[in-house]
Amino acid sequence: MTETRSETGDEAVVSDTADADIVAQPSRRLEIVAAAVALVFMAVYLVLVLQIDLRRETGAGQIDARSWPTMLGVLGVVIAAWRLVYAFVRPPADRDDLERLQKGGMRRLISTIVLTVVYLALWQVRSIVAFGYNIELFVFITPFFLFALLYVYGARSWKTFVLFPVITTAFIYVLFGMLLRIPL
């Protein structure tokens, strides 16, 4: 058994060494930031719902388009503020149901999001006219998207780079484009 310090340094956590490598550690800073973001979100929501334009007044006892969202906004602000105070005054909750971030994990995640956004932006173009033909972009950009994902995820075999993207794209095209008639 070893003793390790949490991210904030304010709480000693005794844990098994093997588990400490895998399990996420409690973090007061994370709890505070999460509660503050929740508070800001709910406050902005409350301000926005109070500005909802009503086309007509409702009858006595009836609720209008603002009433329910306003109730939710007030409740959300109160709970988020309570949570923020709680995050300051109480020790952070354990996170033993979560695994710790691994080296390279953030790179994989950000690369995936960027690649996906680029893929969607290109796919939105739908088709281009080249060499006198109307070329559907989906069948060309999807294999490259999959290739890039495989590379980011650590694949290095040329068979993987060629076969998986081509077969998967063909499968999607046949299933969705031809059988289900989804305009890809």
Next chain:
Amino acid sequence: MNAFADGIASLLDLQVLLGLLLGLALGFLVGAFPGITATMAVALAAGFTLTLEPVQGLAVLLTIYVAANFGDRVPSILVNTPGTPASIATTLDGYPMAKQGKAGLALTVSAIVSAIGILASLVIFAAFAIPIATIARDYFKSPELFALVIFGLTIMISISSKSILKGVLAGVFGLALGTVGVFPATGDQRLTFGSLDLWDGFNFIAVIIGLFGIAELFDQLLTHHASKIKPISSLGRYWPTRAEVKRMGRPLGVSGLVGLIVGLIPAAGGDIAGLIGWDRAKRISKHPEEFGKGSIEGITASDTASSATLGGSLTTTMALGVPGDSVMAVMIGSMIIWGITPGPDLFTSRPDLVVSITGIMLVATILSLGLSLVRMKGMVKLLDVPQHYIWSAILIFCIIGTYATTNSFYTVGTMLVFGVIGVIMKRTGFPAGPVVLGLLLGPLAEENLSRTLSILPTKPFLEVVSPIAIALLALSALSLLLPIIRRARGPKGERGKTLAQSLLDAEVADIDAAKNDTRASASTTPEK
């Protein structure tokens, strides 16, 4: 024709059969790959099944639900990693059995008792779905329906959240998302910011694929590390001896009962039932010392209990409109898109659906059992599939599946945004279940609250708000306050536990001891 004949007739369709086979393959695969949950798979398949007839679509989704319940036992037993949360308890005795050279036996026993558990729970569904729906239809008016939504939401919050405040915030976030769009009563626009895409609110399928599929994928990308545990490939004998079959009887009965009861509680799923069932069986066993060390009674108990929740879960979902677990929340979303709204009116107006659903679940269980008993060698190989294939496939199919629901890139963008929100929520301890439930049931809650408030000035309070509604609201308050009070009064270590954990201290202690035993033996016993 009567309801029974109608229900059976709708199953006699080639597309239903194809749906069953597709669901069977998908369910087994998602179950077998750790990290891909049944919720994720059903959410993903919801995108594919929107164009199908309701019974055809249900054949796909329900079969995934059933088959995943079989497939997820394989990695639990062979690599000590639950395929889905429902098979957490399977690892307690399944993996030790596999280490003793009894992996084949563990897989066989697990498959057989899972089938028995599901079939027993189907009896509950077939027998009680219509009576419960009829009672709900006759006695549940607007105040009761509002109270029922709040009850379902608070139970989900108390079960899924370590922090009640975080759970409530997640629920409020979901309800707030449900307010986006046009207010049906007056036609007023709420938070649409002039965008036509937001007039109908957020696309439910995009949100659930984002929160359950993409967020799970993103979390795996962040946390993946090479596993030191190699799958156990020596399966040993498959069939239990007569003496072993005899030992399975008592745990089967006790844990089956536990599963049936837990299944009827909204939002409580197979993970909780499996752990409780395992512990109850240990308490009545003549050999409690064997539990957690490769006991055939232990694996019987955990898998019977977790599987026996399926019918109960289906009952509360279909008869009351309150999801029995997260898979059922997704199922409700798909059914609403097909034009079927689960709730008290469904089975009283379409009793044939009870027959169809029972038939699909029955066939799916039998097919899954058959496949479980013949596929074992091949499943071991599946566990070696590299993560880069799985991640790439999940992402592209999430994108295409979401796009297929509306043919709009805006929907795919919504999914991606909710994927990012979902992973942030997961890393910060905010549960996704209440968000989905809030989004799904929010409009229903608002509508029924509105009706209740408009009736209240005209009649005495107790004439409008019945004892049922008051009891449901009181139970809702209790489900939130009980964990807070217990934590406030308990020792420091009590903090950060879910309702189930805080109520089941003894069970959790036993299970922790079993886990430590397994871990200790894993670190001392060399791999074969």
